[in-house]
Every structure is written in structure tokens, then in C-alpha cells.
Amino acid sequence: MTITNILVCGIGGQGVMTATEILAEAALSLGYDVKKTEVAGMSQRGGVVTSHLRFGPQVLSPQIMPGDADLLVGFEAAEALRWAHMLKPGGAALVNLGRLVPPIVNIGLYDYPDDPIAQLRALGIEVHAFDASAMAQELGNIRLGNTVMLGAIADRLPFPADVLLNAVLARFGVRKPQLVEVNREAFERGRRAVAAAEAPPVAMVG
Amino acid sequence: MGASLPDSAAANRLFLSGNEAVARAARDAGCRVAAAYPGTPSTEILEELAKYPGLYTEWSVNEKVSLEVALGASMVGARALCAMKHVGLNVASDALMTMTVTGTEGGLVIAVADDVGMSSSQNEQDSRYWGRFAHVPVFEPADAQEAYDMTRAAFALSEAHRCPVILRLTTRICHVKGRVQPRERELHEPAGFVKDARRWVMVPGNAKPRLPLMYQRDEALRADAEASAWNTLYEGTDRRIGFVASGPAFMHVRETFPNAPVLKLGLSHPLPIERARELARQVDEVLVVEETEPLVEMELRAAGIACRGKDVLPRIGELAPDVLRAAVAGLLGEPAPKAVHAALQTVFPRPPTMCVACPHLGIYYTLAQLRNINISGDIGCYSLGAGQPWNALDTCISMGASMGVALGMDKGRGEADAKKSVVAVIGDSTFLHMGMQGLLDITWNRGNVTVLLLDNRAVGMTGGQENPGTGRDIHGEDAPRIDFAKLCEALGVKKERIRVLDPYQLPVLFKALREETKIPEPSVIITDRPCVLIDHYEATQPYKVIADKCTGCGNCIDVGCPAIHVTRRATKVKPSGKEVELAFVRIETSACTGCGLCVQPCAPEAIVHAAPEHPVNFLYKKI
Numbered sequence: 118m119t120i121t122n123i124l125v126c127g128i129g130g131q132g133v134m135t136a137t138e139i140l141a142e143a144a145l146s147l148g149y150d151v152k153k154t155e156v157a158g159m160s161q162r163g164g165v166v167t168s169h170l171r172f173g174p175q176v177l178s179p180q181i182m183p184g185d186a187d188l189l190v191g192f193e194a195a196e197a198l199r200w201a202h203m204l205k206p207g208g209a210a211l212v213n214l215g216r217l218v219p220p221i222v223n224i225g226l227y228d229y230p231d232d233p234i235a236q237l238r239a240l241g242i243e244v245h246a247f248d249a250s251a252m253a254q255e256l257g258n259i260r261l262g263n264t265v266m267l268g269a270i271a272d273r274l275p276f277p278a279d280v281l282l283n284a285v286l287a288r289f290g291v292r293k294p295q296l297v298e299v300n301r302e303a304f305e306r307g308r309r310a311v312a313a314a315e316a317p318p319v320a321m322v323g
Numbered sequence: 324m325g326a327s328l329p330d331s332a333a334a335n336r337l338f339l340s341g342n343e344a345v346a347r348a349a350r351d352a353g354c355r356v357a358a359a360y361p362g363t364p365s366t367e368i369l370e371e372l373a374k375y376p377g378l379y380t381e382w383s384v385n386e387k388v389s390l391e392v393a394l395g396a397s398m399v400g401a402r403a404l405c406a407m408k409h410v411g412l413n414v415a416s417d418a419l420m421t422m423t424v425t426g427t428e429g430g431l432v433i434a435v436a437d438d439v440g441m442s443s444s445q446n447e448q449d450s451r452y453w454g455r456f457a458h459v460p461v462f463e464p465a466d467a468q469e470a471y472d473m474t475r476a477a478f479a480l481s482e483a484h485r486c487p488v489i490l491r492l493t494t495r496i497c498h499v500k501g502r503v504q505p506r507e508r509e510l511h512e513p514a515g516f517v518k519d520a521r522r523w524v525m526v527p528g529n530a531k532p533r534l535p536l537m538y539q540r541d542e543a544l545r546a547d548a549e550a551s552a553w554n555t556l557y558e559g560t561d562r563r564i565g566f567v568a569s570g571p572a573f574m575h576v577r578e579t580f581p582n583a584p585v586l587k588l589g590l591s592h593p594l595p596i597e598r599a600r601e602l603a604r605q606v607d608e609v610l611v612v613e614e615t616e617p618l619v620e621m622e623l624r625a626a627g628i629a630c631r632g633k634d635v636l637p638r639i640g641e642l643a644p645d646v647l648r649a650a651v652a653g654l655l656g657e658p659a660p661k662a663v664h665a666a667l668q669t670v671f672p673r674p675p676t677m678c679v680a681c682p683h684l685g686i687y688y689t690l691a692q693l694r695n696i697n698i699s700g701d702i703g704c705y706s707l708g709a710g711q712p713w714n715a716l717d718t719c720i721s722m723g724a725s726m727g728v729a730l731g732m733d734k735g736r737g738e739a740d741a742k743k744s745v746v747a748v749i750g751d752s753t754f755l756h757m758g759m760q761g762l763l764d765i766t767w768n769r770g771n772v773t774v775l776l777l778d779n780r781a782v783g784m785t786g787g788q789e790n791p792g793t794g795r796d797i798h799g800e801d802a803p804r805i806d807f808a809k810l811c812e813a814l815g816v817k818k819e820r821i822r823v824l825d826p827y828q829l830p831v832l833f834k835a836l837r838e839e840t841k842i843p844e845p846s847v848i849i850t851d852r853p854c855v856l857i858d859h860y861e862a863t864q865p866y867k868v869i870a871d872k873c874t875g876c877g878n879c880i881d882v883g884c885p886a887i888h889v890t891r892r893a894t895k896v897k898p899s900g901k902e903v904e905l906a907f908v909r910i911e912t913s914a915c916t917g918c919g920l921c922v923q924p925c926a927p928e929a930i931v932h933a934a935p936e937h938p939v940n941f942l943y944k945k946i
Contacts, residue, residue, distance in 0.1 A: 128673065141500065145338055152466070154499040162675030162704065163885055178571075178578035179466075179499045182645045184664030199670040206663060219673050223880055223889045224712050225906065227671035240665040259913075 120173035121275055122181045126200045127192030128217055129166045132263040136190075137168035139267060143284035144172040147276055152179035163219060167200060190270055192262070193217050194233040194246075201237055209243040211269045211311065213262065215250035245269065247310035253303065261303040268307020278308065339503045341470040341496035345434050346371035347503070348474035349404045352430070353511030354378055356396035358389035360756060361785035362408030363443040364497035365436035369406055370788075373797045382782075382789055382797045385722070385756040386411035390418045390433065397427040397487075398523065400513035402478055406434040409448040410721065414757065416453070419487065421525050423457045424533050426485040426540075429513060430478035436492040439614045440641045443784075445702065445719065447639060449616040450491050454592035458537050460544050461489045461592035462553070463569040467501040473589065475506065476553070480590075484540055484547075491591075493614060495571040495641060545593035553589030554598055563655060565606030567599060567619055567630070572612045572642045579644040580651070594619060596626045603628050610635070610654065612642050677707055679886045680862075680918035682779055682852035685826040686748070687713035688882050688920065689833050690775075696744045696840060697732055701725035701758065703750040704783040704854075712883050716748060725749045726761020730770040744840035748775045752782040752790040755805065759814060766815030766845050773839045774847045777826075778807055779854040787857045811847045820846035827852060829923045855916065864932050865915035866922060868908055872929035875905030879921040879930065886914040887921060 123140060127133040134155055141153045149172040169181045186204045191197025191212040204210065212234060222229050230236060234246045247269065253262035264285055271278035282304050289296040339347065345368050349357060357380045359369040373380040383389035386407040393403035407415065412435050419433070435453070438444035454461035462477050464470040470492065477488040521529045548554060559565075561582040568576045569588035576585055586602045588595070603609050609630040611620040620632035635650045636642060648660050677683055687708040690698060700706060700716035701724060708716040718728055729747035732740070749758045754776055765772050782788040789795045794804030808821050820842070824831050832850070839846040853860050870890075879887055893905045910921070912933045922930045 129675070138500075141338065145502070150502060151338065152499060152501045154495065162677065162707070163673070164675035165673045176501075177574045178644055179495065179501070179574070180641075180643050182643065184662065195670050196673075198668050201665045202667045204665060218888055219671070220676050220880075220883055220885050220887075221674065221711055222671055223887060223906075223908075225889070225892070225904070226711060229671065236668065240668075242665060 119275075120171055120176060122186045122205075123170045123188045123190065123270070124181050124186040124200060124203050125168045125170065125190040125192070126196045127166055128196065129162060129164050131166075131192045131217075132260070133166050133168050133192055136192075136263045136267055137170050139284050139288060140170055140270070140281065141172070142287070143274075143276070143281045144170075146280060146284065149173060150176045152176045154179040165196065165199065188270065188273060190266060192249075192266060195230055198230060198233040198236055201240055201242060204242060207243075209245065209273065210237055211266070211273075212237070212244060212246045213249040213266060214246050215248065215262070245311045247307075249307065249310075252306050252310070256299055256303055256306075258299070261299065264300045264303035265307035265310070268304035269311045271304065271308050272311065336502045336504050338500055339467050339471070340367065340498055340500045341464065341467045341492055342367035342436075342498070343371050344467040344471040344503050345406070345474045345490065345492070346375075347505055348471040349402075349432070349478075350375045350378060351505060351508045352475050352478045353402050353509045354404050354432075354478070355401035355429070355511065355513065356393060356403040357381075357406070358383045358392040358403075359406040360384070360386050360389055360411060361782050361788045362386075362411050362436075363785055364438055364494040365406050365408045365411075365434065365492070366785045366788070367497070368404075368434055369797065372404070380797050384791060386415040387418055390415040390422075393431055393433075394418065394422050394427070396513075397429040397431040399429070399516040401429040402431075402511045403429060404432045404434060407436070408444065409435060409437040409450050410444065410446065411435070412450055412453055413448075414722065416457075419453065419457050419459075421530075422487055423459055424530055424537060425523055425525060426533075426536075427481060427487055428485065428517075429511070430481035431487045432474060432477045432481060432490055433487055434474070434490045434492060436494070436497050437615075439493040439495065442494055445721065447615055449614070449618065450489065451592060451618055452616065454489050454491075455618070457487075458541055459487050459489055460484070460548070460590060461491050463491050463589060463591045464496055465570055465573045465587070465589070466496065467499060467503050469589065470496055471503050471505060473553070480547070484544060486540060491570070493570055499571075541593060545595075548590045548593045549595045549597050551590045551595070554591075554595045555587045555589070556598060556602055557585040557587060559584035562606045564608050564610050564651060565602045566610050566612055567602065567623070568612040569619070570614060572614050575642055575644045575647055576612050579647045588619065591619070594622050596623070596628070599623055599626075599628055603630075608654070610651070612636065612647065614642055615639060674710060675707060676885050677704065677883060678855050679884055679914050680855045680916040680920070682826040682850060682854075682918075683708065683777060684882050684884055684918075685829055685832060685920050686775060686777060686850060687715045688924075689829055689836060690715035690746070690748075691881065692833065693836060693840075695742055696746050697740065699725045699729040699732060699745065699747045701747075701749040701753050702784075703753050705748060705750055705777055708748065712881050721757075722753055723749070723757030723759075723761050726758050726765060726772075726774070729772040729774075730761070730765045730768065733771045734768075744773060745771065746773045746775060746836070746840065748777065750783065751776065751778040751780065751792040751807070752788075754807075755791050759810070762811065762816070762845075762847070763814045770845055771843045772845055773836065774845070775836075776807060776811070776847055776849045778849055778851050780859075781854040781857045783854045783856070787854055807849050811849070816845050816847050820844060821849070822847075823849045823851055825852060826850035827918055827920060829920065863917035865912045865917050866910050866919070866930050867912045867915075867933035868910050869929050869931060870907070870909070872927050873907050874927050874929070875907045876926065877904075877906040877908075878924035878926065879908060880906060881924065882921050884921055886911040
């Protein structure tokens, strides 16, 4: 029984849950059993947020255990580092280079890691890092960072990238049709960002 | 690549969280009245129900009232649902403990959500105790589909036994989405109220004859539970350990030990003892996996069934697969499972923060400047005032407790606190929930307490729901709005001791607090600024820092706004030889909404208006 485990992490307000919801919709559209869980209680206030997505023929527990994630999707660099232990050996991390420094660091009580990406690589993790926030801004709306991140995941799923793209576009198709094309572009930029990275993309699990 | 999986029913299925599934099921069961006070992780149940036409929903002022509303509806024969977080049932328990004696008419379901793992609560409680205490049955769904099915079953069971039924949820049910197959909708017309004082008027003479009925009901329910399809014995080939599990823990057990026999408890109280005996006969050892108290474990032992439980499993938190794996390995005398993943990395903590321009920022900045005060706090976003950089909240116990605790601090103090003032901090919704009575106690008993009533016109922490102070109902429609100043006056606070002010005006707030804390009688300072997350909040022109003017004093950082970032740090040696740490800052202008709080403590006037930028999702911003 093959189950795909995707852990999406970031900060409350970044759209982590929405992105995971779209991934879930893509998996659902193919008839997979899907479970999605997050601890969202206080994350609205800029706290840590993780969203677990599991899909396969049958999913029992909704939680991904440490060492079981096929993919780690980091919407923020230090957050990807925080959850690195969730990846299975051979799993990949797709990480936004954007940094969000919390007040607790600005007050001077803690330090933000100098280079979270290098730290991830030092752990032997395959890391694809790109500036999703900057790409989104180039496209005129920082909120498109979500779609860039989803594009980055698209070629590492056990189903064709178009299934995920369709799920993204379906979100906007009804409510905001004017955003369809720019989301398509953001999605493709995310895909290219990973393709251009040092390691060639390999289909994950079949 | 995996091909698409055959699933003919997929098209009819919904993808719902446990909370959404409960709401959908209540609506499909013909529920007519649903009431709740918001509380994580239960809040979405009523939010979802409010979207359905054809039934009455309300945010109640507290959980006790919501349960009484549900009971009244049940009395006239309507199906009713009441939802709350675990601590809410403590508040509602007074009503529960007598409604179990009267019993119910229309099906009455109490959906109570335990925050196992404490993602957003002040304690961890096991609401299954209430089933034992109040002699009412308890359902425990293990996923969203079961949340749907058991909600439907709970209405039926309630009517079959004419008693309230507890639907016990946990965070890992409420906030987990899964596929849900809904069933046909029932219509349920209320039969009408039947006057019957011996049934509904619980004076001793009427209540006494009803107690034996409650115990008879216990026996009938026990027989139901033994026969119930909700309690299932899963066969297994690995019989070294047989599990007894309920709720999300059942899924974790099946995931981790797919070949082990499991007694799944769905209708978990009354406990189907004979089913457990059946399991025990099949296996070498029985292990009870329950979140969080050893309730089933103790009842099995009392029934003479040997079992293990909390001697090998944690007493607190979720019993997730990794926890189970390690505990069972220990029980079987096997080596602990080896970690096959990257080592845990040390990263700075990221506690929840107050929002950019949150009116509470000004309040805690000011409280942090005051010396010689003890600050009794309450439940809400403003509990965060206990954290950095303010450290300006000294207690947080339960809804409304800031009032009574403040009065007790005042009356109980000796020499050590003689020169200190007592300040209580409470939000608008918490005040209306359970704080008003405490204020009445303060005025009646002549307490020397200064109350800060933070009116941000929302139940902020749970997502900005309405309350009687917002002037809107659960649907966002106009509703009577309580006047806090008049309310406080009615509760006995002298009119001249009630002030309403703007928490963005720091000197005004500081002066008011200084004055009121010096006057030895009850006073209330109402701060009037809306939560920045509600729809009615209007941002104004943002600010920026002129880098050349910033002296690195760090005063603005003490406000605690997440839009203020340090660009560089330095050390300066004063003429006195004292070393001073400097922190030069910038403002994330695209996140700033122009509240002006940071401008006020900036001596060199380095913070000025910036040209307005395109508003963005402030957190998603590259530094």
C-alpha cells in the first residue's frame, strides 16, 4: 500500500493550509483516499504552522511521522529547517528562500540561522531552493507565492503536473477568472525553478 | 506513476473536516436549534451550521447558556445541538448535571472538543469523564466520516433513551479533513411542549423519583453498547498484544499494528465490558490506547480484565504512531525503533505574535512601563501580553477569572503587596461570557481593582466571531449592541470611574492608568479599537523609518509590532562608561497599517509616513 506523505510548513497567514487544500483537491480528483491535518489553533498570530497531507488507496492516521515525509514544502526557510527531521531518507525539500523574522528575533533573544539552506544540505537532504516571494512580486502579487510553491511540487508527485495545475486554476476559475492566466504563469515559474536547480527532477513514487 | 483509482462513489463524497462533518450531519438529521460559544478546536461546527438555511443558530454568551438553549429546544421536541471546547463543558456542567435527571425529548447532542496536545488551550481535559459523571452515553469518532455518522446516530440514541448524548471530539478529529459520504436528509418536526412539572421542575420532590430512572437508563445503554455496531472487534493474526482504542488513537493503532486484534470503541460509554473480555481471551496481553486519561483501563481492571495502559503510554498529549511504536516495543521487550531521519534541528521558537497594529500592543506597551502593579489576566489574544517583549500579564486561569483573581489579590495582600496596584485585563467577549459577574463582585465588595476592558469588537483568538458587543449576530446581521460603559455602571462602577479611550493614544492611556490605579476603588478603562482582522478594520497610511535619523534606541521594538525589523546591531559606550546595546530598525511598510504606535516612543522622530504601497499578505514578505 503506497501512501504519499507531503508536509507543508510555514507561518500562519502565508497560505500553507490553502496550498495543501489545493494539493488535496488534486489527489481527490484522481479518486485517492486523502487525509489532511494541521494544528491551526493560534497560527493566525504568526506562529508555526504545518499541514500534513497523506494520500493513497486507503489512509488511516492523518499524521506524518518523523522520517516518513516524501516531500517537505517550506514556505519559509527557517521553517523548512525546523521540520527537516520529518523527511524520509531520500526525500526532497522544496524551499522558499524568503525569510520571515519574528519579533522574538528582533528583540534580540534568538538568532535567525545564517544559512538554513546550507544547513539542510549538510543533513544530506536534496534541497531545491528558490525565491518564490520574489517571483510572485515580479508577477505583481505576493499572494502568487502559493502558486509558485505548488508549481515547484508539481513534477514530484505520483500524478501528472496538469492535475495539480487544474486544481489551482479551478480555485480561481469560478471566483476570479481574471487571475487564471497569472496563476498559470506563477505555476510554470515554480516548475522551472525546480527544473533549473542542480539536481534533475526524478519522479518520486509510483 | 499511479493511475487514477477506481472509486465510483467518489463523485458523491465531500472533503470535510470533522467539524464540518458534524455540522453537515446535524443539518441532515433535522436539527432545528444549534448554539455554541466559540472555542478552539470546536468553533467551525457552528460557523458551518450557520451557513445552512432552515435552522436556528446562535453564538451564545457562554457555554452554559448554549446548553440551556439546546435543552429548551429539546423540551419542545426539536432536535438540538450544542458545541463547545473541553473547558466549555466545565461552564455548562451545572445544566448538564440536572438535564440528565430530567432527560430530553427532541434529540440533544453535545459536541465537545478536547484539545489533546493543547494547541490552543489552558489545560488538557478528558471530556469522557462527563459521560460517567452525568450518566450519559459518549460517542468517539475516529475520523470525519465517523464524525458524520456518529452525529446522526447520536440524535437517534438521544431520542431512544431520552437523554443528552456526548459526541467527544479531539483536535485531531475537528481539524482533519477526509472524505465523507453524507446520507439522506431527515425532517424532524417538533412534537410540542408537554407540561409536566414532575418531569421538568427539578425540586427535590420531583427529582428524587427520577434518579432510579437514570440508573435504569444506564443499564439499558450498557446493553446497547455491548450490541452496538459502533464497537467492533477487528481480528488479527499477531496476537501478542490486543488493543482497545477509541477516537484518533484507533487510526494510529491500525496504522502502526495492522495485524493486531483491536477492539474499537465508538460508543465508548457505557463500556462494552463483554466485548473487551472477548478480546482478552484472544490475545497474550491487552493494551488500552486512550487519550488522555486511563478511564477504560480502570474500568477493565475493575471488571477483572488484566490490561496495560498508562504504565507504558504517556498520560499527556496525542498517542501518535511514533509514540505507540516505541511503547509497544518496550512492552514486548524489543529494541526501541531506530531513528531513520535527519536529527532534530535547533531553530528559534516562533510563538504566536500579536498582529501588526493590534490595539493590544499599545495596552501592553503601556502596562510594561508601569511599575508596582500586579496584572491579573484572562483568556484571549491578550493572553499573549505575558510574552516578550511586554511581560505584562501575571495570571491567566479561566474565562472571566481576571476579575475574581484581582479581587482576591486585593483582599488577600499583606505588607509585601501593600504598595502595589491590582489591574485586571479582560477582553470584550470574555467579559460578557463570565467576567461581568466578577466585576459585580468587585463593586459589591468594594474591591480596589482597576479593570482594563479591551473592547476590540470581536472574539479575536478564535477568528473574529460576533458577540453582544459587536452589534451583529452569527450571520453578521445587525443585532442589539451592548453599551459597555452603561453595563459597567449598572454593575456598580461609579460613572466617573469609567473611561472610554483609544489604546493607540499611548500618553492618554498611560495617564488614565496612573490615575485610576491610585484611586482606591473599582474603576474601568474601556479601550475602544477594533481587531485588525475583522472586516470593518480600515488601514491608514503606512510608516517608514528614515535610516539616517534612527539612533538605535530600540524604543519602537518594545511595542512588539511584527512589522518592525532590526537591520543592524551595535554597542555604544556612554560617557559614564556604561555599554548600551543599539538596534537600528526598518519598518516593513507593505505590512504597516499606520496605527502610529511605534511613532510615539521614537524620540528622534525617525518614523514618518511612507507612500502607501499595494497591500499584501504581510507575513509573506522577503526580508
